[in-house]
Amino acid sequence: MDTIDELLSFLEEEDVRFIRLTFYDMYGVQKNISILPDLLPRALQEGIAIDTFAIPSLSARSGNTLYLKPDPKTMSVLPWRSNEGNVISLICSIYEADGSPCAYDGRRMLQETLKEAVQSDLFLNLSTQFEFYLFLQDEMGNDTHRPLDYASFMDVAPEDKGENIRRDICLTLSEMGLQPQASYHQAGFGQNEIDFHSSSPLQAADEAMIFKWVVKILANANGLFADFSPKPLENGPGNGMHIKFSFSKHENRKKIESFIAGILQHIRAMTLFLNPINASYARFGKEKAPDHITWSYEFPYELIHIDPKNKHIFELRSPDPQCNPYLCFSLLIKAGMDGIAQDLVLERPLGATCDLGTIQRLPKNKEEAYACAINDQWLLSIVPRELIELYR
Known part of the structure; x- marks a missing residue:
């Protein structure tokens, strides 16, 4: 839906009975308030008031009342809630009582960053690749850490018992207007x-948020527990949220390299937000998860891997699914823009003869990541100190 009028017409034509106004706190945790259709015009024009007293990352600001204004472009029908009239979901922007944007709205932060990128003549798309575990629930419906199967990388049924639910997830996402691209069993x-098609950074972040919610709902409906934590099993591979950056094939190569160099220069400061919980750091350096600040054409498991056949595309492999995609995409794009502004030179790629002992590493724990963030002048120039403190 591109306009308010189109959205209101859809409500009437498709017998919409219920509307979920979705928003996200600064940690990327989904929240919502449900309204009936007759309240939507007011929500679109004035916003719906919410009390943020019990939402820590929003109550940290002065005042407890914020207002939600839905974005018509984010409308999706919820396929599992359509027995008696349709239920739709809308992602909201968050505003203060005086109508000003809330400084703690990650989605707004990304939108502002994208405006800056356009002004700098920078255009790119992003896509995400999510890893997650499916565990069994017990007979009482409680979550366990007993895996759904004991299959290995890219196995097929009957060893791969997640094939059907992955298909259901992808079909449900497609019904909702999202763009999954591929799915398979991991190691x-x-x-x-499950991987997504490339899209605008804002759409990619919206889809990442909705994706985790859909997976959890469909898993639970099938007697399963979907675990997106970075290290669910001590002796198993961790979960990553790899981010693929795509530039135009005609983009200046030096500009792309400076963008990558900016990310590498600022990655230690950003890690607190890309990997926000203690368990995030148990994943680094194990089972193909990166821990050195390097890039490569040849080795696909380094921090940044550049596609040797399509050098306008590269993948960042350190973030995990516990991050807030809005905030992380914003920071990564700003880091890349800073690299371009400084005209940074991308150092030589990791080679087979490199001495890893001489290469800088990602923070080894959350305490180190916090220290890197709170003492970094570049990060403090774009992120309020209070926000860094929230992630401590």
């Missing part, structure tokens, strides 16, 4: 991966 017992 861990009960571990799966």
Whole structure:
């Protein structure tokens, strides 16, 4: 839906009975309030008031009342809630009582960053690749850490018991207007991966948020527990949220390299947000997860891998699914823009003869990541100190 009028017409034509106004706190945790259709015009024009007293990352600001204004472009029909009239979901922007944007709205932060990118003549698309585990629930419906299967990388049924639910997830996402691209069994017992098509950074972040919610709902409906934590099993591979950056084939190569160099220069400062919980750091350096600040054409498991056949595309492999995609995409794009502004030179790629002992590493724990963030002048120039403190 591109306009308010189109959205209101859709409500009437498609017998919409219920509307979920979705928003996200600064940690990327989904929240919502449900309204009836007759309240939507007010929500679109004035916003719906919410009390943020019990939402820590939003109550940190002064005042407890914020207002949600839905974005018509994010409308999706919820396929599993359509027995008696349709239910739709809308992602909201968050505003203060005086009508100003909330400084703690990650989606707004990304939108502002994208405006800056356009002004700098920078255009790119992003896509995500999510890893997650499927565990069994017990007879009482409680979550366990017993894997759904004991299959290995890219196995097929009957060893791969997640094939059907992955298909259901992808078909449901497609019904909702999202763009999954591929799905398969990952290397861990009960571990799966679903990848998305490339899209605008804002759409990619919206889809990443909705994706995790859909997976959890469909898993639970099938007696399963979907675990997106970075290290669910001590002796198993961790879960990553790899981010693929795509530039135009005609983009200046030096500009792309400076963008990558900017990310590498600022990655230690950003890691607190890309890997926000203690368990995030148990994943680094194990089972093909990166821990050195390097890039490569040849080795696909380094921090940044550049596609040797399509050098306008590269993948960042350190983030995990616990991050807030809005905030992380914003920071990564700003880091790349800073690299371009400084005209940074991309150092030589990792080679087979490199001495890893001489290469800088990602923070080894959350305490180190916090120290890197709170003491970094570049990060402090774009992120309020209070926000860094929230992630401590």
